[in-house]
Amino acid sequence: MTTETAPPSSLDLEAKLDLYRTQVALRLFETRAYDLFLENLVKGTSHLSLGQEAIATGFAAAMKKSDWTFATYRGHAHTLARGVPMTPVMAELLGRANGLMAGKGGSMHLTSVEHGVMGSYAIIGAHLPIACGAAWSAQYRGTDQVAVCFFGDGTTNIGAFHEALNLAAVWKLPVVFVCENNLWMEYTRTSEVTAVQNPAADRASAYGLEGIIVDGNDVEAVYEVARTAMARARAGEGPSLIEAKTYRHGGHSRADPGKYRPDSEVAEWLGKDPIPRYRTRLLEQGAGEQRLAAIEAEVAAEVEQATEEAKAGAMPGEDLLMKDVWADGGSSWRN
Amino acid sequence: MAQLTFREAIARGIAQEMRRDDSVVMIGEDIGAAGGVFKGTVGLLDEFGHTRVRDTPISEQAILGAAMGAAMTGLRPVAEIMFADFFAVCWDIVVNEIAKSRYMTNGQMTFPLVIRSGNGGLLRFGAQHSQSVENWAMMVPGLKVVVPSNAHDVIGLMAASIRDNDPVIFLEEKALYASKMEVPDGEIVDALGTAKVLRQGENATLVALGNMVPRALQAAERLEQEGISCTVVDVRSLVPLDTATLLREVAATGRLFTVEENPRLCGWGAELSSIVSEEIFYDLDGPVVRITTPHIPLPAADALEDLAIPSVDRIVGTVAKAMNS
Numbered sequence: 001m002t003t004e005t006a007p008p009s010s011l012d013l014e015a016k017l018d019l020y021r022t023q024v025a026l027r028l029f030e031t032r033a034y035d036l037f038l039e040n041l042v043k044g045t046s047h048l049s050l051g052q053e054a055i056a057t058g059f060a061a062a063m064k065k066s067d068w069t070f071a072t073y074r075g076h077a078h079t080l081a082r083g084v085p086m087t088p089v090m091a092e093l094l095g096r097a098n099g100l101m102a103g104k105g106g107s108m109h110l111t112s113v114e115h116g117v118m119g120s121y122a123i124i125g126a127h128l129p130i131a132c133g134a135a136w137s138a139q140y141r142g143t144d145q146v147a148v149c150f151f152g153d154g155t156t157n158i159g160a161f162h163e164a165l166n167l168a169a170v171w172k173l174p175v176v177f178v179c180e181n182n183l184w185m186e187y188t189r190t191s192e193v194t195a196v197q198n199p200a201a202d203r204a205s206a207y208g209l210e211g212i213i214v215d216g217n218d219v220e221a222v223y224e225v226a227r228t229a230m231a232r233a234r235a236g237e238g239p240s241l242i243e244a245k246t247y248r249h250g251g252h253s254r255a256d257p258g259k260y261r262p263d264s265e266v267a268e269w270l271g272k273d274p275i276p277r278y279r280t281r282l283l284e285q286g287a288g289e290q291r292l293a294a295i296e297a298e299v300a301a302e303v304e305q306a307t308e309e310a311k312a313g314a315m316p317g318e319d320l321l322m323k324d325v326w327a328d329g330g331s332s333w334r335n
Numbered sequence: 336m337a338q339l340t341f342r343e344a345i346a347r348g349i350a351q352e353m354r355r356d357d358s359v360v361m362i363g364e365d366i367g368a369a370g371g372v373f374k375g376t377v378g379l380l381d382e383f384g385h386t387r388v389r390d391t392p393i394s395e396q397a398i399l400g401a402a403m404g405a406a407m408t409g410l411r412p413v414a415e416i417m418f419a420d421f422f423a424v425c426w427d428i429v430v431n432e433i434a435k436s437r438y439m440t441n442g443q444m445t446f447p448l449v450i451r452s453g454n455g456g457l458l459r460f461g462a463q464h465s466q467s468v469e470n471w472a473m474m475v476p477g478l479k480v481v482v483p484s485n486a487h488d489v490i491g492l493m494a495a496s497i498r499d500n501d502p503v504i505f506l507e508e509k510a511l512y513a514s515k516m517e518v519p520d521g522e523i524v525d526a527l528g529t530a531k532v533l534r535q536g537e538n539a540t541l542v543a544l545g546n547m548v549p550r551a552l553q554a555a556e557r558l559e560q561e562g563i564s565c566t567v568v569d570v571r572s573l574v575p576l577d578t579a580t581l582l583r584e585v586a587a588t589g590r591l592f593t594v595e596e597n598p599r600l601c602g603w604g605a606e607l608s609s610i611v612s613e614e615i616f617y618d619l620d621g622p623v624v625r626i627t628t629p630h631i632p633l634p635a636a637d638a639l640e641d642l643a644i645p646s647v648d649r650i651v652g653t654v655a656k657a658m659n660s
Contacts, residue, residue, distance in 0.1 A: 133404020
């Protein structure tokens, strides 16, 4: 639900229902994707954002269509939230020719330039400097585009984080760095291997930035903090570093059941699940059970259709194998 | 027509392209006010200003990441990694991101960018500031690799690299920065993927790259006096590779000698040797011989470095021995 123009300062009920719809769509899409792994229709690995949907949703709502998203290997939600249709994303997970990248990228590299999704990056930290480069380009060309770069808590301990934050601050780049702190790297608790309590926010001062913490499971809180950061970037005031506290409901990846986490911790965070929480709030604000149920049914049907269309897609063939290494569309390295 | 050094040719080639295309921007350490640690970018800040010639912190990942992000959104960055050895600290951005992203996105993105870097030995800088990394870059699908050997080629190949829509690793041989030659005035634009025959002979073909080109030429002159007439080919571009010229020139003499500064294993000459043996085996009159730096880190002492990197004496001796046996 990316907007054409600057997002409004206060959300009316329709806008709130859009936020709800997007979160439900991300949830149901990824739940289905997980089922398809279990059926061995999705090969390789995959990293789900179940539980973290409010961050992708709140940010996408605060972005203009011309803004750029830089996501990680945990990028399904960020891709869909920018308006990329479900079918090509599902087909990409299934390795089909009708996939978003015709099966050449896979789950960890979802990209849709047309929607401003400038890549999902699977090497921790790599995309922070790349987002700086897009922001540099916007600054040089005098556009008002902003690059929004999402990453996990573990990323704050890799060198590229420091290089990118420093460069962005020194050059006052229109880039918003968003740390989705779900408390765990892969199998290790981030706090056990990090010198500060808030891995992103506590380090902001090292770059002359304000340390911003937001409840990442509250979509409207995320939206507000995103709006402020986007406006700051557009005004030429430079980057922001936002730490959104959240939790992944499942393991790190498909191969990880997440058993290392204490049951009490999981239960506590399931209680803070952003979607039921927002549903309750919308009901309190008079959205009406019927409307919410209708949204849920529509989204479920959309997921069903995307699944069928993806499954019906052809397997990619040799014509794609040797295509697009180079800008001329080919792969030749000799004459 | 003017005498131009290799380092002056770098700046001239970049300036030529920056004047014709506003999307060409520069990024790197000490490239602006300092004019580059090797003085390859002198004058560019004065002519094009801080918005187009941007000094950076010592942050190689940020330099190349920023170049990549700028390239995917419409600019044509020319990034500098001061010493090619420093690619090791930002190789992720080069190999995993820049080289692969066009393919992985099924052609949604293009990366028109040039990464310049000071390459090679002979300056007694020791093992971490002297490596010839052309073979690192050559083995990565998605990277073009250019290594000019003289000032004239620097200008034309720089222009071709900047105009190319793919990422180009442009390796500048540090030991050649001070070399000089007459270069015509006016615009010079060359073509990637073209080897150059510098000397035509009858008995053997010496194929060389970068620093090894002038040495191969000197060796050919001495071998001529010993009755061995040599063709010398400057590879210039490893990817794309001008196999048409190389195979033709090897077939014509029936003997191939590669002269490589990179350490032996997986050097570019091994690939060329494989292509030759697969495609023109029956045109060969004897085995392919590779003359390379041994498979060792480069030592600092001049006496040792001179023993490691192929010298004119070693080239002459190796070729003569092979041809006379």
